[in-house]
Amino acid sequence: MTETILTMTSEYHRNFQSVQAIAGENLGRTVQKSLFDRLEWLRQLHELCLPDKVPLIVHSTEGQAEAWMFLMKIGIGRHAALANWYNFTFRPIFLSEYNEVTKLGLLANIAKQLKTNSHHIEIAPVPDEDSAASLTQRAFEQAGWIVFRSKADDNHILRVKGRTFDQYWADRPGQLRNTVRRKAKKNLVSVRIEKDFSDEDWNDYESVYQRSWKPEEGNPDFLKKLAQHEAAAGCMRLGLAYIDGEPVAAQFWTVENGEALIHKLAHIEDATKTSPGTLLSVAMFQHAIDVDRVNLIDFGTGNDAYKPEWMEDVRDRYRLELYWPNHPLSWLPILRHYAAGLAGKRTWL
Numbered sequence: 001m002t003e004t005i006l007t008m009t010s011e012y013h014r015n016f017q018s019v020q021a022i023a024g025e026n027l028g029r030t031v032q033k034s035l036f037d038r039l040e041w042l043r044q045l046h047e048l049c050l051p052d053k054v055p056l057i058v059h060s061t062e063g064q065a066e067a068w069m070f071l072m073k074i075g076i077g078r079h080a081a082l083a084n085w086y087n088f089t090f091r092p093i094f095l096s097e098y099n100e101v102t103k104l105g106l107l108a109n110i111a112k113q114l115k116t117n118s119h120h121i122e123i124a125p126v127p128d129e130d131s132a133a134s135l136t137q138r139a140f141e142q143a144g145w146i147v148f149r150s151k152a153d154d155n156h157i158l159r160v161k162g163r164t165f166d167q168y169w170a171d172r173p174g175q176l177r178n179t180v181r182r183k184a185k186k187n188l189v190s191v192r193i194e195k196d197f198s199d200e201d202w203n204d205y206e207s208v209y210q211r212s213w214k215p216e217e218g219n220p221d222f223l224k225k226l227a228q229h230e231a232a233a234g235c236m237r238l239g240l241a242y243i244d245g246e247p248v249a250a251q252f253w254t255v256e257n258g259e260a261l262i263h264k265l266a267h268i269e270d271a272t273k274t275s276p277g278t279l280l281s282v283a284m285f286q287h288a289i290d291v292d293r294v295n296l297i298d299f300g301t302g303n304d305a306y307k308p309e310w311m312e313d314v315r316d317r318y319r320l321e322l323y324w325p326n327h328p329l330s331w332l333p334i335l336r337h338y339a340a341g342l343a344g345k346r347t348w349l
Helices: 016-027 039-049 100-114 132-142 165-170 174-186 199-210 220-230 267-274 276-291 328-348
Strands: 008-013 055-064 065-077 078-081 120-126 146-159 188-195 236-243 248-258 259-267 296-301 313-324
Touching: 008 016, 008 248, 008 267, 016 055, 016 065, 039 220, 055 100, 055 267, 065 100, 065 165, 120 328, 132 146, 132 248, 132 313, 165 174, 165 276, 174 276, 188 276, 199 220, 199 248, 199 259, 220 236, 220 248, 236 276, 248 276, 259 267, 259 276, 276 296, 313 328
Parallel strands: 078 120, 259 296
Antiparallel strands: 008 055, 055 065, 065 078, 120 313, 146 296, 146 313, 188 236, 236 248, 248 259
16 A cells, blocks of 8 residues: 655745635635635735735645635734734634644644744634634644733624524513614614615715714725625625614624624714614614524624623634744743733732
8 A cells, every 4th residue: 555645835925916826716705604714805904904014924735735824014023913803703714624633734834834934923813613723822832832822802693593583582681672662663763774785875884984983994995895895795784774864873794604794883873862773783683584594693803782782692702922932032022921921820819
C-alpha cells in the first residue's frame, strides 16, 4: 500500500484580486453560508470602511483542505482582524466542514507563517459555538504563540424552535405585549417590508436614521451597497414605518440559510409615544418567523436594554490577543496580561 503524504503550505496575499483568482467561488455565497465569511463582504469592508489599512491575508493548504485568515496592519509588527462594528463575527474561514484535526493543522500553519510578519495579533468578535475561538487558540498555542482570551461582547439570539409567531409572541413579557396591543389599536402607524432595493426606500431609511437617537453612521455607503447586494440575492428585508406618510422607524435585516440578521434599526424620538419602532419590530419578527420560516434570529453584538425582551439566548463573543514570545516587543504586554490575571485572582480570593 502506498501512503500519500500531504504537503502543508501557506502564503501571504496583500490584495483581494489575488485571493479571488485562487479562491474563485469558494469564498462566495454558494460555499460560505455566513455573510461575514465571504470575500465580497471583506472586500467592500476594506474598500469603504478601512481603506487606510493594509490587508494581510494568509492562505493555508493541505491537500484539498484550505483555510484563510483576513487581517490588517495596525502598526509595526501588529495586526488585527479585518473587521469593524458591522461584523457580527470574525473567524478563520475554511472551504469545507473539515474535521477538528484538519482545522487545527491548517490554523497552526497560518500561525507559523504569521510569526515571520507579526508579533501581536488581535481578533474579535470570535464566536465559539462552532469552536472557532477554541480551535484558533489551540492552534496558535501549538505553534508557540502566547494567547490571551477574553470576552469581547454578547450576542443576543432567538432560536425559533419550530414555533409560529403567535406562539413566540405569547412568551414575550406582558408589558411588551400590552404596549403593542394599545399602540396598534390607535392605527396611527403603517408598516411595510420590502425585499427589493429602491433609492426612495433607502432614502426613507437614512432619513429615519439621521433623525434618530443613533450615533452617526460609520459608513452609509457600505451599508447601502450591502443592502443592494443582498436585495439582488433575495436576502434583504427593509422594514419601514410611517405616520401620515412620514417615515418614523426603519430596520434593515438580511435573511438567508434559515437565519435572520438584524443589522440596523432606528426610530425618530419625536414619534416615541406611538411606538413605531416596536410595532415595526413585531412586523419584522412575524415576517421572519411565519413567512421566511427562519430557525434563528440574530440581534448582533451589544447589550441594549430592549434586546432581552425579544430574544431568549445569549452567546459570548471573544477577543483573542496573540503574542509571539520571541519578539522583544511582546515581552512587556505579555507580562502585563499575566500580572492582570494574577491581580484578578487575588481580588477574587
